[in-house]
Amino acid sequence: MPVDPQLKPILDELLKLPRFETLSVEQARALATQYNAAGRAPALPVASVVNRVIPGPGGELPVRIYTPDGTGPFPLMMYFHGSGFVMCSLDTHDRGCRNYCNAAGCVVVSVDYRLAPENKFPAAPEDCYAATKWAAAHADELHADAAHIVLAGDSAGGNLVAVTAMMARDRGGPALCGQLMIVPVIDYPKPGYPSYVENGQGYGLTAAGMRWYWGHYLNDEAEADNPYASPVRAKDLSGLPPALIITAGLDVLRDEGEHYGKRLAEAGVPAQVTRYEGVHHGFFGMQAVLDKSKKAMEEVSVWLKHRFAS
Numbered sequence: 001m002p003v004d005p006q007l008k009p010i011l012d013e014l015l016k017l018p019r020f021e022t023l024s025v026e027q028a029r030a031l032a033t034q035y036n037a038a039g040r041a042p043a044l045p046v047a048s049v050v051n052r053v054i055p056g057p058g059g060e061l062p063v064r065i066y067t068p069d070g071t072g073p074f075p076l077m078m079y080f081h082g083s084g085f086v087m088c089s090l091d092t093h094d095r096g097c098r099n100y101c102n103a104a105g106c107v108v109v110s111v112d113y114r115l116a117p118e119n120k121f122p123a124a125p126e127d128c129y130a131a132t133k134w135a136a137a138h139a140d141e142l143h144a145d146a147a148h149i150v151l152a153g154d155s156a157g158g159n160l161v162a163v164t165a166m167m168a169r170d171r172g173g174p175a176l177c178g179q180l181m182i183v184p185v186i187d188y189p190k191p192g193y194p195s196y197v198e199n200g201q202g203y204g205l206t207a208a209g210m211r212w213y214w215g216h217y218l219n220d221e222a223e224a225d226n227p228y229a230s231p232v233r234a235k236d237l238s239g240l241p242p243a244l245i246i247t248a249g250l251d252v253l254r255d256e257g258e259h260y261g262k263r264l265a266e267a268g269v270p271a272q273v274t275r276y277e278g279v280h281h282g283f284f285g286m287q288a289v290l291d292k293s294k295k296a297m298e299e300v301s302v303w304l305k306h307r308f309a310s
Helices: 008-014 025-035 094-104 123-137 156-170 194-198 207-217 221-225 254-266 291-309
Strands: 048-056 059-067 074-080 107-111 144-154 178-182 243-248 271-276
Touching: 048 123, 059 094, 059 123, 074 094, 074 123, 074 156, 094 107, 094 291, 107 123, 123 144, 123 156, 144 156, 144 291, 156 178, 178 291, 194 254, 243 254, 243 291, 254 271, 271 291
Parallel strands: 074 107, 074 144, 144 178, 178 243, 243 271
Antiparallel strands: 048 059, 059 107
């Protein structure tokens, strides 16, 4: 599959960087923070951005709350950032949250969940679920509407979206009206997916990198069968909210995301899956330089507005 011409020079530069799986966790985090600024969309102003700390399963849980212009109550998005359960923060994904806030006219609560390997599974999903419950309970304070909550996340954050949606179903709420998963991590590294062979190296995120991330995240490989770790391994996917899954043609995770969409549809969950060809795992945040990223953001914005209006 040919690389999108707009992406090729960016990808050529990306491939000159050290691979995360060859670095220490501290070095990888520093490199991820540095790289995150490249090719990203401009940070858009929003009406209000507030940092605060809420109660979490492990103690204080930082969140960042974005509020759009206008008069609420606004629909509510819970946002879980990506980077392999190991890296990134509220700051690295600040621009994307601002874009969501403006594009969909929603309050965005970005969650600074605990990272591995200091805090292994299930710390991250438990934090995301706790933050979602808190936001629903404090919707009035947030100028938000607890009847219109969408979960959203990219990469490992997409995994946390799927898992948090399961937790909400299994634990009696809160009610959700959608789950948005951008290039999600859905399964423990599985060579059976063709994309693990086709895209396992040469496009940024590698098959070896995914094994590195999962090795830091899980306490033991046996946990990979837990559906709160690998959502696609859940026996029952019924009763989950409608989903939009965005995949990338050159992503090692392409097939597991698309397989999850198929499993959701088979369980009776409205699931829309869109593949963007010729682009890599990190394409979605590059609206400043990639037309396909702009197109994907437009698709996401339309879907979000539809879900919030439902």
